[in-house]
Amino acid sequence: MADLRILLNDKTIERLPPPDNGRYIVRDTELKGFFLVVGARKKTFTVQGDLREQGKRASTIRVAVGDTTEFSTRAARAIAREYLAQISRGQHPKSEERAVKASTAADVERAEAQTILGVTLREAWARYKVYMARKNRSERTIESYRDHVERIFTEWLDTPLIELGNDPAKVAIKHDAITAENGPYIANGSMRTLRAIYNHARKTNRELPADNPVGSIDWNGEKRRDTGMGLTDLKGWFIELGAIDNPIRREFHLFTLLSACRPAALKEAKPIHLDLRRRVLQVPRPKGGADRAFDIPLSRQMILCLMRAMHFGRQMHPFEAKEWIFPADSADGHLVEQKEDRATLSKWGNDLRQTFRTVATPAGVSELDARMLMNHSIPGVNAGYITRHKLLEDHLRAQQQAISDIILKTVGDAVTKDAGLRDWLGKGATRRSILRAKTEFAKREVIVTSSRHRAA
Structure with missing residues (x-):
């Protein structure tokens, strides 16, 4: 079977069939030199690179990272990057392991003793x-x-x-x-x-x-950054946000505020994570890893925000939008940098998480509920007795709705008076914005096509 080339991830790997005989290779389209060896009984993450001596290729080596039962694809790719970096420097990633295998039992004991005494920070x-x-x-x-x-x-x-x-x-x-x-x-x-x-x-x-x-050491004092907004600040912030040209970035910032989701996790949100029947957005790998995975209950405003983002995405980045809710013209295919010029948008990122926590109080949401909505750990011995998912689809969603209502209520009459907000949140605004997105995409395609013709 000929080698395959796909973007390796847990889902695509799970779908790979076993070989009829022998084994076959599936190469990763993201990281050169990283691939999967698919055998009858296991699938092994592997790297391949050229060892060089004095700038000349000495040999080509393959090094197994581990099989799919040991590592997730994300973890294996991180290890593979390090292995490939070592190979590029002329170092075999498993040189110590190979030396131990080639030695006698007595040599192993001496080597281990030496390693124990001299383990470096690098090791x-x-x-x-x-x-x-x-x-x-x-x-x-x-x-x-x-x-x-x-x-x-x-x-x-x-x-x-x-x-x-x-x-x-x-x-x-x-x-x-x-x-x-x-x-x-x-x-x-x-x-x-x-x-x-x-x-x-x-x-x-x-x-x-x-x-x-x-x-x-004497630890430096650290203060929590107090950059959240109150209810009286939100109207001005919405006017700033409405003036941003990129509608996908605009929806990203709004959803960050309405959900208090960490931007790093939200950038990787996919349509398959969105369950409209249950009205939740799954966050499979938040801060803390997969063990901290949780579902965000969605208010009406949050659902509309996601729908707009996906509509805009399909018009502006049709290929990337198949995989990402917030697609972008980037190597990853999704929005990578969420920072804005403070003169353009005064608050973004963690500022909006602090704002969510601040406005939760006037919305009548308790501290315990706010912590659960933000996926924070709950202090005290009673935390272990709370089953979050049992509260998700009624109580926590109602609390989420209360926070969204009080946030959007601050916009007031600005939605009709301010041109940017009117074109974004006013009646029929989404339809008009999508038509503009189609026009902009068509213009961009004409420019890209003509430049390709000139290059040819």
Whole structure:
């Protein structure tokens, strides 16, 4: 069977049939060198790349990442990226493992003893990445940790952790330096990353001091950013939002406000996640990973917002809209950057989550209900006795509706007086906007086609 090329994800992999005989390969269209080997009994994630010496190709190698029972596709792709990066640097991703296999039992014991005594930050980080992948941590989380280790602690990558454990003052001095150079929040965040990696490394390296060296630092004070809006601020914000040209971005910001969904998770919302019969939007991989998956109950206004976004998407980005609710002309096919110029839109992202929590109080929504709507953990021993999905389709949806009602009520007469809002939320506005989107898409296609002809 000839090699296939598709975008690998859990759903497409599940549909792949077993081979009639032997095995076949399915290559990923997103990450070059990453593919799936489909056999009769298992499907194995694999990478392939060229090992180079002095700039010349020495050999081509294939390295198994793991089978589909061990990793999700997202986790396997994150590991594959790291393996391919190592191969590009001339390093075999499993060089240590190969050396151990080639040695005698006595050599193995000596190698393990040496590794235990000399485990470096780089080695501990490599192991911690595998741990996070197995725990289905999101790529965003893994990337954040990678940034801390490979950018903030780059000069420590080959430093044995025992050196840091025996000299906690070095860690405290580093924290002060990061605070001065990068700011207090990054300094604290990078130290949390180092603390987690050290604690994980100590599970298999008991020679490391029990006291985590990060415990020596004086943590910077952190204040919750108080950037939410009150009811009196919302009318002006809606007028700003109505002036944004891109209707998909406009609906994205509105839905962020109405749902309090984290932007990173909302960008990856798909039509298959939308259940109109139950009136919920599934969030399969929120902050915290798949274990924190939840459903957002939808108010009437939220459903209209999603319908408009998908209508606009089908006109502006017809191919990408088949997979994403908020499609865009990007490599991922969906909206990637939600930030706006503050002069254009004063509040976006986490500002809108804070606004949701703020207006929930005048809407008559209790703190407990607001926390459940925002998928926050519930403090106290009684939290374990609350079954969220039993409240979802009646009580929580009613609370969601109350919040949406009070938010949209603030627009008032501006929906008829302001041109931008009238064209967006006024009577017949969606139909007119879709016609404009069709026209803009047709113009863009003419420009793209003519440029292709000129290039040919």
